[in-house]
Amino acid sequence: MDIKIKEEYLKQAVKLHRENPVVDAHLDLAGEILLRNRAGERDVVKKYYLPHFKRAGLKLVVSSVYVETGNLDKGWENALSQIKALKEDVKALDEVILVEKGSDIDRLLKEDIIGILIYMEGLDCIEGDMDRLNVLYDLGVRGASLTWSRPNLLAVGCCRASENRQTKGGLSGAGIRAVKRLEELSMFLDVSHLNDEGFEQVCQVAERSFIATHSGSRQIYRSYRNLTDDQIKALAGQGGIMGMNGCKYIAGSLGGNHLEMLCRHIEYEVEKAGESHVGYGFDLCDSYNRASAALQGKRYTDRDDCIPDHGQMPLVSAALLQRGMGAEQVKDIMGGSFIRYFRQIL
Numbered sequence: 001m002d003i004k005i006k007e008e009y010l011k012q013a014v015k016l017h018r019e020n021p022v023v024d025a026h027l028d029l030a031g032e033i034l035l036r037n038r039a040g041e042r043d044v045v046k047k048y049y050l051p052h053f054k055r056a057g058l059k060l061v062v063s064s065v066y067v068e069t070g071n072l073d074k075g076w077e078n079a080l081s082q083i084k085a086l087k088e089d090v091k092a093l094d095e096v097i098l099v100e101k102g103s104d105i106d107r108l109l110k111e112d113i114i115g116i117l118i119y120m121e122g123l124d125c126i127e128g129d130m131d132r133l134n135v136l137y138d139l140g141v142r143g144a145s146l147t148w149s150r151p152n153l154l155a156v157g158c159c160r161a162s163e164n165r166q167t168k169g170g171l172s173g174a175g176i177r178a179v180k181r182l183e184e185l186s187m188f189l190d191v192s193h194l195n196d197e198g199f200e201q202v203c204q205v206a207e208r209s210f211i212a213t214h215s216g217s218r219q220i221y222r223s224y225r226n227l228t229d230d231q232i233k234a235l236a237g238q239g240g241i242m243g244m245n246g247c248k249y250i251a252g253s254l255g256g257n258h259l260e261m262l263c264r265h266i267e268y269e270v271e272k273a274g275e276s277h278v279g280y281g282f283d284l285c286d287s288y289n290r291a292s293a294a295l296q297g298k299r300y301t302d303r304d305d306c307i308p309d310h311g312q313m314p315l316v317s318a319a320l321l322q323r324g325m326g327a328e329q330v331k332d333i334m335g336g337s338f339i340r341y342f343r344q345i346l
Contacts, residue, residue, distance in 0.1 A: 119143035209239035221252030243281020
């Protein structure tokens with residue numbers, strides 16, 4: 001049975017979300033927009049996301065550009081198409097801007113607008129060509145993970161969320177060069193989806209703070225998509241943030257105890273790393289999966305997400321408050337930690 005939120009804590013959480021910056025550090029938004037465009041839909045953010053963003057008080061959404069395995073043969077073209085689709089979709093929205101520099105973060109905090117920050121979830125598409133990172137930067141991309149849950153020319157990913165096995169192999173020479181080029185360009189590095197060997201190598205070669213945009217604690221739920229205690233401490237020790245993943249296969253809430261498991265992860269991470277190194281990175285995929293299924297003439301009826309949409313984010317904050325976490329800690333977790341990080345790294 002999941003947590004029942006008392007009205008007093010929900011009201012407190014809604015007030016915190018209204019008065020303080022809120023961040024979701026991972027959403028497959030660019031890919032979903034492209035899928036829906038190909039099905040003939042337009043104004044995707046306005047129709048499917050903007051009301052929920054506003055209800056949650058979101059200030060910053062980090063949109064991944066994720067190339068599905070079936071599109072890798074034309075990965076570069078697919079990635080560019082996603083970036084273009086996202087830009088076209090938000091161009092007419094006065095309340096949404098693309099975030100490319102630290103001053104954009106400052107603007108978000110002063111104005112009634114929402115920022116979208118673009119990053120690459122896996123660099124399969126550059127095929128070892130480091131100059132393509134410069135091209136991506138010029139297009140407004142401001143971060144990257146080396147790989148998704150699969151091997152590529154740069155690194156080896158961990159197993160998929162529905163699996164539970166260790167993968168072998170770390171960063172290649174090209175992967176190390178990619179880390180260096182990202183740092184030269186002031187693009188952030190994301191280690192979610194990287195395997196354990198790769199994480200250890202990143203700790204050795206990275207000179208700037210890196211993050212895990214959508215990973216939980218492996219101690220709370222044994223998934224290789226989650227971080228070990230040593231990894232959590234290493235991430236925090238070099239100034240990084242970890243965003244709590246809201247997929248039931250990663251949170252471990254297959255029994256329906258979604259808020260309970262999200263809170264357990266976050267509370268444990270705060271204990272190990274401190275609230276200034278913990279945030280939200282929910283990786284909500286149900287809408288993406290519905291769009292993908294519809295394009296194939298199918299219906300997607302499963303629920304993989306721990307919360308149904310971004311408008312329900314205050315429920316997570318309320319659950320943390322109800323379980324005894326202080327308001328100042330929750331303010332850091334729901335957005336303060338990532339806002340400070342992105343303002344500094346960009």
